[in-house]
Amino acid sequence: MTRERLVVVGNGMAATRLVEELLARGYDGHVTVLGDEDTPAYNRILLSAVLEGTHPRDAIALADPLAHDPERLTVRLGCRVLDLDRGRREVMLAVGDRPGHEQLAYDRLVLATGSIPTLPPIRGLVRMDGRLHPAVNAFRSLADCDRLEAAVSSRAPGRTRAVVVGGGLLGLQVARALTVRGVVTEVVEGTEHLLSRQLGTPGGRILARDLRRLGTEVYTGTRAVRLSGEGPTTGLSLDNGFTLATDLVVLAAAAARPRPWHAEPASWCGAGSWSTAGWPPSPTTGSTRSATARSVAA
Numbered sequence: 001m002t003r004e005r006l007v008v009v010g011n012g013m014a015a016t017r018l019v020e021e022l023l024a025r026g027y028d029g030h031v032t033v034l035g036d037e038d039t040p041a042y043n044r045i046l047l048s049a050v051l052e053g054t055h056p057r058d059a060i061a062l063a064d065p066l067a068h069d070p071e072r073l074t075v076r077l078g079c080r081v082l083d084l085d086r087g088r089r090e091v092m093l094a095v096g097d098r099p100g101h102e103q104l105a106y107d108r109l110v111l112a113t114g115s116i117p118t119l120p121p122i123r124g125l126v127r128m129d130g131r132l133h134p135a136v137n138a139f140r141s142l143a144d145c146d147r148l149e150a151a152v153s154s155r156a157p158g159r160t161r162a163v164v165v166g167g168g169l170l171g172l173q174v175a176r177a178l179t180v181r182g183v184v185t186e187v188v189e190g191t192e193h194l195l196s197r198q199l200g201t202p203g204g205r206i207l208a209r210d211l212r213r214l215g216t217e218v219y220t221g222t223r224a225v226r227l228s229g230e231g232p233t234t235g236l237s238l239d240n241g242f243t244l245a246t247d248l249v250v251l252a253a254a255a256a257r258p259r260p261w262h263a264e265p266a267s268w269c270g271a272g273s274w275s276t277a278g279w280p281p282s283p284t285t286g287s288t289r290s291a292t293a294r295s296v297a298a
C-alpha cells in the first residue's frame, strides 16, 4: 500500500505543533513541510526578546520534529508555495532564488501560513518602483529581527532614532526592545491611549507615563500620515502637524488577515503587494492573530 503524502504549507508554530502531534500519534503517511523562511521553525512570540538581547536566537527554536522520525518527515526551508491545483492535487513552489517552479503532489494538504499583514496608509512607505522606503522595517520574522539588529548595531547607543507605528502589544514589545538597546524610540498610536484593545483610558495613560519614564516617548491620538526624505533627512509626519526625524520606522500597526487561499490562486500568489510574497528584503508587518492550520483537501 502506498503511503499517504501529506503536504503542510508553512513552517510556523501551528505547523510545527500539528506535525509533532501527528508523528506522536503514529501517523503513517509521509509529511512534507514547506516553509518560505530560511530558518527552522521558531517561537515568533519571543522575537522581541532576541532583539532586546535577553534570548539568543537558538533559544527560540522550536523542537525539531525531525528528531522524532526523519523517515516520515521532510522539512524544506526557503520554499514558497505559489499556487495550488486542487484538481491535480499539486502545489507549485519556488525554491529560494532558483529560477522556475517545482510541482509537488499531495494526497492531503494543510495550510498553516498564518496571516497576511497589511501596510498602514502612510504616504511614502512605498516608492514609485514598488519598493519600501529603506527606513521601513517590520517585526514579524527572524529576518526582520536581523535587519533591525543590523541597523541598531551599526551605530553607537543613543545615535539611532526609531519610530514605532502602533501602540498595541507588538508595537510596545518592539519599542521596549529598541529602547533597551539604546535606540531613541518614539511610539505613535492612533487611538487615544496605548493598548486600547486591552486597557481602559486610565490604564493606557499610566502605561504611557511609565514608558516615558523608562525612556520611550509616546504620542497617542495621532496617526502617521507621511514618510519623507531619506537617510539623515528621513521624517515621519503625523496628522497633528509634527514631523518626527528618524532613522528607522517600525510598522506595528497593520491589520492582519488570513491568507486568502480560498480565493483565485493567481490573485494572491506573488502579487499581493503587502503580503510576504512581495517583500524580501522588505518587511512584513504586524502579528498574526491566529495559530491555525487548515486542511483544504483530502
Ligand SMILES: Cc1cc2nc3c(=O)[nH]c(=O)nc-3n(C[C@H](O)[C@H](O)[C@H](O)COP(=O)(O)OP(=O)(O)OC[C@H]3O[C@@H](n4cnc5c(N)ncnc54)[C@H](O)[C@@H]3O)c2cc1C
Pocket (backbone or CB within 6 Å): 009, 010, 011, 012, 013, 014, 015, 034, 035, 036, 037, 044, 045, 046, 047, 048, 079, 080, 081, 082, 112, 113, 114, 115, 139, 140, 141, 170, 173, 276, 286, 287, 288, 289, 290, 291, 292, 293
Ligand atoms: C513579534 C511578535 C510577537 C507576538 N507575540 C504574541 C503573544 O505574545 N501572544 C500571542 O498569542 N501571539 C503573539 N504573536 C502572534 C503569534 O506569533 C501568531 O499568532 C503565531 O505565530 C501564528 O502561528 P502560525 O503558525 O499560524 O503562523 P506563523 O507563525 O505566521 O507561521 C506561518 C509560516 O508560514 C509561512 N508561509 C506563509 N506563506 C507561505 C507560502 N506561500 N509558502 C510557504 N510558507 C509560507 C510564513 O512565512 C511563516 O513562516 C506575536 C507575533 C509576533 C510577530
